[in-house]
Amino acid sequence: MEIAEILNFTVPLSDITLESVVLAVLVAIIGWIVVKVLTSVFTKMLSRASNLPGLVIEFLIRFFSVLLYVILALVVLATLGFDVSSVVLGLSAVIGLILGFGLQDTVTNLAAGVWLAAFRPIDRGEFVEVNGISGTVTSVGIMATELLKPDNTYITIPNALVWGSPVINSTRMETRRVEVRVAVAYDSDLNKAIRVATDLMTAHAGVLSSPEPVVIVTELADSSVILALRAWAKTSDFWGVQWDLNRDVVGAFRGAGIEIAFPQVDVHLGRVR
Structure with a gap:
């Protein structure tokens, strides 16, 4: 059997010849390589545009890559002898039918992705x-x-x-305010407690001097006075400062003789007559 006869062999139950199959495979391989090259070039071009945010670049690259693969799939189908125009119309009809059955969320998510990439x-x-x-x-x-x-x-x-x-x-701004709350007993010296807490924050290396750290009374609770230690720190130091202040304020108050209160209830018993 000659090569021409082999290539003209028709796949059973279809009009697709072996020649078109081989050609479609070659087109798919070459097209895949072309898509990779074009995506790489497109990525480098966008990366050089320093004014574009990273998320915008990533979104455009993904969208461009998906578009190229769709085009490649249509070209391969056309090589196999399919009527691409009818395929496109068929896909459009299917998409319209799907959307008509309430799957508009796909389009909504796509549009939302564009807005997220644009407004960041x-x-x-x-x-x-x-x-x-x-x-x-x-x-x-x-x-x-x-x-x-x-x-x-x-x-x-x-x-x-x-x-x-x-x-x-939580990380968009360069600085954040740390707030640590502590309850002290009503018979404690509040001025002393505020002074000790302020000195504690001022001495911490991660606390910024401007704005100055402050201590305020936020609530007169049932069994304690609630103090809020408020200090500003770099966003990268936020958790470290908050953890340190939560830990160190206990030792600082104990060392100064300031009682850290806990919930308590006074019960008065009387004789029933």
């Missing part, structure tokens, strides 16, 4: 709280945002929820 309420590496979930942003994709929680749990949140919910960004 969150960025890669920032610690945020979204819809009650806290974690470090690892990426914002076309459809979903990915967070890594402090316990190394990976969370994927649909972009529509991120865009439609309040976002608490």
Whole structure:
């Protein structure tokens, strides 16, 4: 059997010839290489644009890559002899049918991803709280945002929820205010307690001198006076400062003879007549 006859062999139950199959495979391989090259070039071009945020670059790269793969798939189908125009129309009809059955969330997530990449309420590496979930942003994709929680749990949140919910960004600003609350007994010397707490904050290397640390009375509780130690620190030092103040204020108050109160109830018993 000659090579021409082999290439003209038709796949059973179809009009696809072996020649078109081989050609489609070659197109797929070459197209895959071209997509990788174009994606790499596109990535380098965007990386040189220093004014573009990282999330915008990542979003555009993913979108461009998906678009190229879709085009490649259509070219391969056309090589096999399929009518690509009919395929496109068929896909459009299927997409319209799916959306008609209430799966508009896909389009909503896609649009939300565009807005997140453009306006950047969150960025890669920032610690945020979204819809009650806290974690470090690892990426914002076309459809979903990915967070890594402090316990190394990976969370994927649909972009529509991120865009439609309040976002608490804990690392966007350069400084943050630390607040540590402590309860002291009513018979304690409040002025002395405030002075000891202020000296404690001032002496900490991570506490900024401006704004100055302050101690205020926030509440007159049932069995104690609540003091709030408020100090400003660099965002990177926030947790270290808060943990140190929570630990050290106990020793500082004990050393100064200031009683740290605990909840208590006075019960008076009387004789029933």
